[in-house]
Amino acid sequence: MKDLLLLTAAAAALACAATAALHANPAIPGLLAALAFAAIGVWAGAAARELHAPSDLSEPRHALTSASSRSPSSSEPVTRGSAFGRAWVVALSAFGVAALVPLVSLGRRPLARTSAWTRGARLVTPEGVPLRPDDVAVGGVETVFPEHRIDAPESAVLLIRVEDGAVSSTPERRDWTPQGNVAYSKICTHAGCPVAIYRHADYTLYCPCHQSEFDVLFGARPISGPATRALPQLGLAVDRDGFLIARGDFDAPVGPDRWDRPA
Amino acid sequence: MIVRRIAGFFDERLGSQSILRTALNKIYPDHWSFYLGEFALYCFIVLVATGVWLTFVYDPSPGGAYASVVALGRTQPIGYLMRQVHHWSAVVFVAAILLHMGRIFFTAAYRKPREVNWIVGVLLLVLASATGFTGYSLPNDALSGTGLRIGISVAQSIPLIGAWASDLINGGSYPGPLLLSHLYTIHVYFLPVAIGVLIALHLGMLFLQKHTQFGGDGSKVVGRRFYPDYALRTLAAFGATVAVLLLLAATVEINPVESYGAYRDWIVPNPATPDWYAGWLDGALRLGPAVELRVFGHPIPAVFWPGAVLTLATLVLVLAWPWIDHAFRGGEELHDVLVPPSAAPWRVGVGAAFVTAGIVLTLAASDDQQALALHVPVTALVTLYQLAFPFASLGAGLLAAAFARQLRRRSDASGSRAERVVVITRNERGGFDEEAAEPA
Secondary structure, three states: HHHHHHHHHHHHHHHHHHHHOOOOOOHHHHHHHHHHHHHHHHHHHHHHHHHHOOOOOOOOOOOHHHHHHHHHHHHHHHHHHHOOOOHHHHHHHEEEEHHHHHHHHHHHOOOOOOOOOOOEEEEEEOOOOEEOOOOOOOEEEEEEEEOOOOOOOOOOOEEOOOOOOOOOHHHHHHHHOOOHHHEOOEOOOOOOEEEEEEEOOEEEEEEEOOOOOHHHHHHHEEEEEOOOOOOOOEEEEEEOOOEEEEOOOOOOOOOOOOOOOOO | OOOHHHHHHHHHHHHHHHHHHHHOEEOOOOOOOOOOHHHHHHHHHHHHHHHHHOOOOOOOOOHHHHHHHHHHHHOOHHHHHHHHHHHHHHHHHHHHHHHHHHHHHOOOOOOOHHHEEEHHHHHHHHHHHHHHHHHOOOOOOOOHHHHHHHHHHHHHHOOOHHHHHHHHOOOOOOOOOOOOHHHHHHHHHHHHHHHHOOOOOOHHHOOOOOOOOOOOOOEEEEEHHHHHHHHHHHHHHHHHOOOOHHHHHHHHHOOOOOHHHHHOOOOOOOOOOOOOOHHHHHHHHHHHOOOOOOEOOEEEEHHHHHHHHHHHHHHHHHHHHHHHHHHOOOOOOOOOOOOOOHHHHHHHHHHHHHHHHHHHHHOOOHHHHHHHHHOOHHHHHHHHHHHHHHHHHHEEEEEHHHHHHHHHHHHHHHHHHHEEEEEEEOOOOEEEEEEEEOOO
């Protein structure tokens, strides 16, 4: 009976190798390997039971402390500690401080946190199609990039079309939304997820990661959830050929805050 | 004959026979709950075995990572299965460690002289989670890439060192060109080697201090000899662990990166939830207050509190637990005999509160899906979980402590089951009279 289990394990293992070599559905070698290991396990369990070995064997426990050790050498007072005096601690500390230099030097990188948006860059879809103010219908939303910089990091923008004049903006942003086209960074200011969902019914942007909501009509300020900072806005204009362009980079740093970001 | 010759060769040079004899004859107590840690150990072995294989097909370059993982499903004969086993082993590894830790906690096995091994165990849990998270991030798919971005946001939120550490990992600002190759080195080298060393320490201390056991007076360890009795039992545990991992991998698909697509910082799968053991951190980020402080002109972002402070505070609390316990209980004696949970209701209460807090945070990590299913606003669920985090934990702790106290009272009143002897007599009305008798 027990030998049958081992034979099963052997057969399953060989069958596993064979089916894998024949490029079978990966589930088949997987299940055969599971069977092989299960058979080994059951065999071992059965063998352990068959031993009828005593379960009440005992071994004394000893306290491990050196105080109870009977070896004669350990009863001598230890004076070797004096070989390493205070000066040694000072020297070692100095080495520790010196070791910080290579560690710190590893991470010094210039903070390059501007997006790919520049003044006059056309807004294009991920497929590279430039957009006119009428291309997105009212209530619609489109992810856009600066022309020739598709997929550039920290540069994804949500272009949302609302009713013309619906956006309440500060005086300096008044001309940023031609014909109701308003653009915000798609990177959440909370933890950097894409703010992927737009609900036109209440003009909110919603982040699927931590449920922050932003008010599209009021500068994408956070209205619920853990985000504390508005999504940076991209000022828009229309160029001579009638395509939407950026007025420049975002009005605030993109993405989550960090210690070394200036206020 | 050959075995004997080889054994003799080493014995003449190293005295290995007597060491081996001691090790093979060593006595281990037996209880089902003592196998939980072994399940974790065997998960680690499977992780190393499948992980080494995966290093030969994975490409850590930013442009090639995702394609190299997706290619496993098509071009490698068993690549898909290897990746499934590896991922399943990772999530079961963390689960087994937590269950093992629960056994240690609720039976008070962490007390003197085993506080150091508790610390080693907690560090193993941290390293296992970190290895899980870095490995989960390596395919660079849309889901894990988003999780990685969140992790980096949390790292950046730490005052003074956070931004520096983030730039170090990235090889520049996020998303740095070296991010994946750094994660790869950390995942396949630093973390597994550290885990291996800590496992050696963990088992070495177990060997030296001998295993705890239920019952007895602690003067001796009572159980089974390692060889052949316990060796067969642990082989059975090994076979069972590997069989379950393979069964899961073959039948339940985990982390289908093919369907998520490659990571781009503007695409996220919805819903977006991490592997189960990171859920409590994601939930904490969802419940955290929307507060950004400024210190000397530097921002302290909202993610700092739930992401970094909560994690660190939890870690410190768990690491310090043996000493917190000692501060309340006192005593310098050695503890080799385990305490049944019901004997210490306050410990049951603390454990239940801790587990409940973890469950609340983990549930909060899928609040958007719950809101969708229940047709309630997600903000209502957020408020509910924000309240549940302290109050449900406290309530569950008190309830569990009261329940354990009840159990103890009942067992105190009746004595232990083995000692209780009653005489039952049939009375004239046809019923039974029960009379306690002295145990024989």
